[in-house]
Every structure is written in structure tokens, then in C-alpha cells.
Amino acid sequence: MIxxxxxxxxxxxxxxxxxxxxSVPPGVVTGFLGPNGSGKxxxxxxxxxxxxxxxxxxxxxxxxxxELRHPLREVGALLEARAxxxxxxxxxxxxxxxxxxxxxLARVDEVxxxxxxxxxxxxxxxxxxxxxxxRLGIAAALLGDPGVLLFDEPVNGLDPEGILWxxxxxxxxxxxxxxxxxxxxxxxEMALTADRLVVIGRGALISEGTVEDFIATTAGTSVRVRSxxxxxxxxxxxxxxxxxxxxxxxxxxxxxxAAQVGEIACAAGIALHELSAxxxxxxxxxxxxxSDSVEYHGRASASPVPTGRQAR
Amino acid sequence: xxxxxxxxxxxxxLPVGRSRLIASEWTKLRTVRSTWWTLLxxxxxxxxxxxxxxxxxTHNWHTFSPVQRLTFDPTGxxxxxxxxxxxxxxxxxxxxxSAEYGTxxxxxxxxxxxxxxxxxxAKAVVVGALALVAGEVLSFGxxxxxxxxxxxxxxxATLSQPGVLRAVVDGGVAVALLGLFALGLAAIxxxxxxxxxxxxxxxxxxxxxxxxxxxxxSQPILKFMPLHITNTVTSVVAVGIQGPSxxxxxxxxxxxxxxxxxxxxxxxxxxxxxx
Ligand SMILES: Nc1ncnc2c1ncn2[C@@H]1O[C@H](COP(=O)(O)OP(=O)(O)O)[C@@H](O)[C@H]1O
Ligand SMILES: [Mg+2]
Numbered sequence: 001m002i003x004x005x006x007x008x009x010x011x012x013x014x015x016x017x018x019x020x021x022x023s024v025p026p027g028v029v030t031g032f033l034g035p036n037g038s039g040k041x042x043x044x045x046x047x048x049x050x051x052x053x054x055x056x057x058x059x060x061x062x063x064x065x066x067e068l069r070h071p072l073r074e075v076g077a078l079l080e081a082r083a084x085x086x087x088x089x090x091x092x093x094x095x096x097x098x099x100x101x102x103x104x105l106a107r108v109d110e111v112x113x114x115x116x117x118x119x120x121x122x123x124x125x126x127x128x129x130x131x132x133x134x135r136l137g138i139a140a141a142l143l144g145d146p147g148v149l150l151f152d153e154p155v156n157g158l159d160p161e162g163i164l165w166x167x168x169x170x171x172x173x174x175x176x177x178x179x180x181x182x183x184x185x186x187x188x189e190m191a192l193t194a195d196r197l198v199v200i201g202r203g204a205l206i207s208e209g210t211v212e213d214f215i216a217t218t219a220g221t222s223v224r225v226r227s228x229x230x231x232x233x234x235x236x237x238x239x240x241x242x243x244x245x246x247x248x249x250x251x252x253x254x255x256x257x258a259a260q261v262g263e264i265a266c267a268a269g270i271a272l273h274e275l276s277a278x279x280x281x282x283x284x285x286x287x288x289x290x291s292d293s294v295e296y297h298g299r300a301s302a303s304p305v306p307t308g309r310q311a312r
Numbered sequence: 313x314x315x316x317x318x319x320x321x322x323x324x325x326l327p328v329g330r331s332r333l334i335a336s337e338w339t340k341l342r343t344v345r346s347t348w349w350t351l352l353x354x355x356x357x358x359x360x361x362x363x364x365x366x367x368x369x370t371h372n373w374h375t376f377s378p379v380q381r382l383t384f385d386p387t388g389x390x391x392x393x394x395x396x397x398x399x400x401x402x403x404x405x406x407x408x409x410s411a412e413y414g415t416x417x418x419x420x421x422x423x424x425x426x427x428x429x430x431x432x433x434a435k436a437v438v439v440g441a442l443a444l445v446a447g448e449v450l451s452f453g454x455x456x457x458x459x460x461x462x463x464x465x466x467x468x469a470t471l472s473q474p475g476v477l478r479a480v481v482d483g484g485v486a487v488a489l490l491g492l493f494a495l496g497l498a499a500i501x502x503x504x505x506x507x508x509x510x511x512x513x514x515x516x517x518x519x520x521x522x523x524x525x526x527x528x529x530s531q532p533i534l535k536f537m538p539l540h541i542t543n544t545v546t547s548v549v550a551v552g553i554q555g556p557s558x559x560x561x562x563x564x565x566x567x568x569x570x571x572x573x574x575x576x577x578x579x580x581x582x583x584x585x586x587x
Contacts, residue, residue: 049426050419050587066426073326077423083416085344092343093420099336100424102328140420145326 001026001179002047002148007056009042009203016042017203020056024181024198026147029174031194031211032183033286039203040183041080044152048077060148072101076141077150082133086126090117090136093125094143103144111139131162138169149173151182155189167193187286191215199286223253223261226274233270240264250274333425333434340417341408341438350404351446354397354487355453361393362454366461373466385549386469387476390458394483397450398490398542401443402511405494408439409578410504422587432499432579439495440488447487451546455480475548482545482560489564490515490538492571499578515539531555536566 002024009017017039024030034040045051047058049065057064060075068074084093094108112121115135120128125136134154141149151170155163170193174180184190190197190211197214199206207214226249227233234244234251242255253261258277265272341347369389376384409432412418425431455471462468471477497514498507519537522530534540535556541563558566 045419045587048419048423050422052586065423068426070328071426072424073328075423079419083419085340085411085415085417087344087346088340089343092339096336096339096343097420097424099332099339100421102332104327107326 001062002058002060002150002181003062004043004047004058005056007043007046007058008054009039009046009051010054015203017046017053017200020200020203020205022198022205022208024148024179025196026179027174027177028195029170029180029182029193030196030198031190032181032198032200033187033190033194034183034185034200034206036185038185038200040185040200041152042203043200044077044079044150044181044183047150048075048079050079070101070144072097072103072144072146074144074146075148075150076144076146078134078137078141078152078154079150080152082137084125084133084136087124089122089124090128090139091121093136094140097140097143101144107143107145111142114142115139130157131159134158134162134166138166146178148179149181151180153183153185155184163189222278223256223258224250224274224276224278225253225261225265225272226250227265227270227272229270232268233265236264236268236270237261252278333430334437336424337431337434337438341442344407344411346407346411347404347442350400350407351442354400354446355450357396357400358393358450358454359457361396362390362458363461365389365392366458370461370463370466381467383549384467385547386459386462386467387455387479388543388547388549390455390462391451391479391483391546393454394447394451394487394542394546395539397447397487398538399512399515401447401487401491402494402515403508404443405439405491406498406504406507406511408435409495409498410502410507413502414504419587428583429579432495432575432582436492436495436575440492443491444484444488446484447491448481448484450487451480451483454483469548473548478560479546479548482564483542485564486538486542486545486567489567489571490542493538493567493574496571496574496576496578499582500574527555538567538570541567 004023005021007017007020008015020039020043032040032043042051043058046053047060047065049071060068065071065075090112091108094111095105097103098105098108109118109121112118115138117132117135117139120132125133128136134157138151138154141151151166154166154170158166170180170182174195182193184193194211196209197211198208199214207217224247225233230246230251234246237244237251237253237256240256240260242253242261244254245252256264258275262272262275265275366389369384369386373381412421421431422428455469455476459468459470469476471480494507494511497510498504501507501510515538519534519539522534522537535558540555541558544557545560545563557563
């Protein structure tokens with residue numbers, strides 16, 4: 001379990017993360033979604049005790065990272081930048097990590113086997129492909145058999161085969177009861193991998209909840225209606241609970257489907273010149289949600305209830 | 313390699329051993345080639361200088377004036393090559409810290425051991441120990457090799473003569489202390505090039521700058537310069553050395569203090585700064 005509470009992190013004049021609160025429960029994959037530069041890597045470094053927050057706290061199983069005596073046994077992380085000395089072999093990289101946390105050295109071969117690097121264990125890491133380097137990073141994260149795992153953009157630069165492999169790995173780890181926290185700037189990737197989503201933009205929380213909720217509230221369809229009696233129609237639709245925006249020539253209706261809009265117009269005797277369902281893609285929805293995310297920073301809350309907060 | 317069978321291990325299954333931070337730092341140090349290259353370079357140059365000095369003096373002894381013969385220091389001349397060990401051990405000490413920043417390994421290191429002071433302490437133990445062993449082996453090796461090439465009528469030294477054993481031992485100790493000083497510098501500077509430049513600056517350039525200043529100003533400072541100290545401690549006959557000097561014990565004390573201050577500042581910054 002990871003809990004982040006009112007976190008704020010500044011780098012000189014950049015506010016990388018502001019008033020960020022969320023939690024990562026065990027047993028599911030929690031996606032950490034936000035455009036590039038939105039503060040995902042910063043948040044993960046703070047959770048890992050590498051960067052010091054200006055205010056707020058981040059805890060793992062209830063304790064700050066610095067207080068963990070054998071951190072690799074509780075948390076494993078694959079951070080963004082490949083952080084392995086190119087002159088050292090894969091096995092030696094894992095060996096020195098194991099020694100710091102009293103992990104039996106037999107575990108090194110075990111995790112190398114798990115990620116499929118047994119055959120290149122003695123080869124220098126500098127000769128590894130991007131995918132192999134990523135696998136080694138994952139092996140390092142799994143070394144202490146931790147209950148909490150963080151992965152920062154783990155599929156970046158991987159081929160489709162590698163992406164599938166990572167996706168299944170993350171799901172498998174969550175199915176074993178671990179807390180899995182994985183960042184991405186791609187909504188489509190998160191939709192396939194994550195059960196829960198923490199969405200941030202410009203360092204502030206936009207939404208926290210299940211993926212289904214997020215999709216329902218953000219990527220939901222809207223209905224485009226054109227009519228000579230726009231104002232009257234709008235009143236009727238809003239009376240039925242729809243949210244309506246005026247799009248110069250047409251109305252953009254959310255909360256009702258095309259059939260319902262047609263029925264309401266017909267009952268009132270209002271002629272329609274256009275009635276069409278609009279489907280925003282997940283990616284478009286995410287982008288529209290985060291592009292002006294700065295206006296949400298005051299509303300981000302620590303609500304544990306999975307509610308997708310929606311852009312207007 | 314597309315599928316992955318996940319073991320059924322739960323976190324409780326993994327046996328808990330003792331954390332062995334020093335063993336971990338030793339693993340890091342011995343598993344990169346730069347460590348062995350720097351040690352090899354130290355050996356080649358230090359022993360090479362001793363061999364050249366020994367045989368050159370033997371060949372040219374007949375050209376020495378009586379005063380030169382009386383003040384000739386057979387110990388000091390064979391240990392002159394330690395200067396290069398002192399320079400190269402700086403690279404070793406720097407890389408132990410700066411390569412972690414250069415490659416990003418520092419994040420893995422500090423995530424594994426959040427108590428950062430202990431990380432630097434463990435590094436100091438392995439760097440200090442390796443540099444001390446290398447320094448002593450090379451200091452004794454250079455002395456013995458040089459003496460074996462100093463043939464009569466040229467004067468030569470033995471370890472049983474007064475001050476000789478101390479000079480040879482101190483030569484190795486100075487190498488270890490300078491390695492630790494370089495480690496501390498790298499913890500402060502965090503970049504290989506910057507830290508090595510700073511190290512060479514303190515060791516070689518600073519004394520040169522001081523020598524261009526009026527002696528009344530430079531002389532009281534010059535005796536605290538590492539290069540001046542290492543020259544003093546590896547000498548038995550103190551005639552060839554310019555200006556006032558610290559005693560060998562005080563000199564070693566100053567080198568130890570330099571190392572302690574650099575590591576102290578480096579450790580404080582390591583704990584405070586973002587990784
Ligand atoms: N070490 C740092 N020094 C200065 N600015 C930083 C540093 N790390 C991140 N930032 C800034 O903080 C913001 C968030 O960055 P980051 O956490 O890397 O975002 P993401 O991982 O979501 O792409 C960016 O504006 C970035 O430029
Ligand atoms: Mg990032």
C-alpha cells in the first residue's frame with residue numbers, strides 16, 4: 001500500500017507536484033496517468049525517498065521510505081532512466097543490491113531467470129538492448145520479492161512483444177496481492193493494463209478511481225444537435241438533466257443519448273436539422289482533460305472514493 | 313521469453329540475512345574495470361619511476377658532487393613515483409562516487425540503503441582499504457626495486473636505517489588518504505570530470521599558483537599542500553625540499569584531516585540533496 005498525502009515538490013521555480021494525494025491499494029494495478037512533465041517521475045522519486053518533498057508525505061505500508069530497514073524487501077522500483085553501470089554484468093548489478101538488504105544471493109539467478117536474462121547474466125550491461133535493460137531493471141525491482149512495486153513508463157521504447165510481456169507481468173504481480181503502481185503518458189496503454197487510475201496534470205490530481213469510472217465520465221459520448229429553436233431545446237434538455245454547451249451553430253449535449261434527445265425534441269414539436277452521436281476517443285478525452293488541468297489544482301482532494309472528476 | 317511464470321513466493325518466504333553494506337560496495341568496486349585499470353596504471357608508473365631512478369643514479373654516481381653525494385636520499389628518490397600513484401588514486405576515489413551519478417546507479421544504491429551516511433561510510437572503508445593495500449604494496453615495491461638497482465658506489469638504503477621504514481609506510485598511507493580525499497570531493501561535486509579537475513587542481517595547480525606569490529605569503533601555506541606533505545613524508549634526508557615543512561606525523565595528520573573534511577561535507581550534502 002502506497003499513500004501519498006498533500007505532496008508538494010518544487011525545483012527552484014518549477015512546481016513539479018502540488019497538493020497531491022492518492023493511494024495505491026494492494027491486489028490491483030494502479031495506473032499513474034499524465035502528460036509528459038506532469039510530475040509522475042517526480043512523485044515516484046519522492047515515494048522512493050530519493051527526492052525530498054517540500055510539504056506532505058509519502059508512505060509505504062504506513063512508513064516513510066527512509067524508515068524502511070530492508071526497503072528492497074518491501075518496495076521494488078523500475079525508475080524512468082536506465083540506472084545501471086554499463087561496465088558491470090547483470091548478475092553483479094543484482095548481487096550488490098542483494099547484499100545491501102541481506103537477500104540470499106541465490107535469489108539473483110532466480111530473478112534473472114524470471115525475466116529471461118539467465119543466458120546473458122555475465123555479460124556487461126552496456127551491450128544490452130533497451131528491452132534487455134528494461135528486463136534487468138524489472139529483475140532488480142523483483143529482487144527482494146516486495147509487496148509494493150513501482151514502474152515508471154516501463155513500456156517506453158519496447159517492441160510489441162515486450163509491451164505485452166510487461167503488461168502481463170504487472171497484472172500477474174497484482175494478482176499475487178501486491179500493490180502495483182505504473183506510470184504512463186498513454187491513456188490507451190493504461191486502459192489495457194490498469195484497474196485503477198490516478199490521473200494528474202501539471203502536478204495536480206485530476207481524478208482518482210476505477211478505469212471504468214474514468215472512461216464513463218470522460219470519454220462518454222455526446223450528442224450534437226442543430227435546430228432553428230436552439231434556445232428552447234436547450235432549456236428542455238437541461239430540464240432532463242443533460243449538460244449542454246453551445247457550439248456556435250449546434251448544441252453539444254452530454255447525459256442523454258441521441259434517441260432521448262430526438263424524443264424530447266419531437267414531443268415539443270421542435271424541428272431538428274442535425275442529430276448525431278459524437279464519440280470522443282479515450283486519448284482525446286484524456287488530452288482535453290489534462291490540457292487545461294491547471295484549473296483543477298484547487299479541487300484535487302484526498303477522496304478515497306473512486307470518483308472520476310470531469311472536465312467541463 | 314514472452315511468458316513469465318510467477319513464483320508463488322510471498323514476501324515472507326525470502327529468508328532475511330544480514331545487510332552487508334561493505335560487501336556490497338566491494339562488489340561494486342571490483343566489478344568495474346576502471347578499478348583494475350587505475351591500479352595497474354599506479355603500479356606501472358610508480359615501479360617504473362623507481363627502476364629508472366635507481367639505475368640512473370647508479371650510472372651517474374660518478375658525476376655527483378661531494379655535496380650531492382652527502383645529501384643524496386636513496387629512500388626518497390625511489391619513492392618519487394608515488395606522486396603518480398597519488399594522482400591516479402584520485403581517479404579511483406572520484407569514480408567510486410561520480411560513476412554512480414554518471415550512470416544513475418546512485419538511485420538504485422540509495423533506494424537500497426536510504427541511510428545515506430552509511431553508504432558513503434561503506435565506500436570510504438573499501439576505497440581506503442584498497443588504496444592502503446595498493447599504496448603500501450607499491451611503496452614497499454618501489455623502495456625494494458629501487459634499492460636493488462642502486463649499486464655501489466652509489467649509496468643505498470635499508471629498512472632498518474633510521475626513518476626509512478617510516479618513510480616507506482607513510483608513502484602508502486598518503487596514497488590511501490588522498491584516495492579518501494578524492495572520494496569526498498566526488499561526493500561534493502558529483503561529476504567525474506569536475507571532481508578529477510578539482511583534485512588535480514588541489515594537488516598540482518594550487519602549489520604552482522602559490523609559488524608565483526611572494527614567499528612571505530606563500531611559504532606558511534605551502535607546507536600544508538598535499539604534494540609538499542607527501543614529498544616530506546617520503547623523504548629521509550630533508551635537504552632537497554623547499555621551505556619549511558611539517559613533521560611527517562603532522563603531515564599525515566593534515567592529509568587525514570583533509571580527507572575527513574571532504575568526506576564530512578560530501579556526506580552532509582549527500583544526505584541533504586535530492587538523488
Ligand atoms: N531534477 C529536476 N530539476 C528541475 N526540474 C525538474 C526535475 N525533475 C523534474 N523537473 C520538472 O518537474 C516537472 C515534472 O517532471 P516529471 O516528474 O519528470 O514529469 P513526468 O514524469 O510526468 O514526465 C517538469 O516540469 C520537469 O521539468
Ligand atoms: Mg517521467
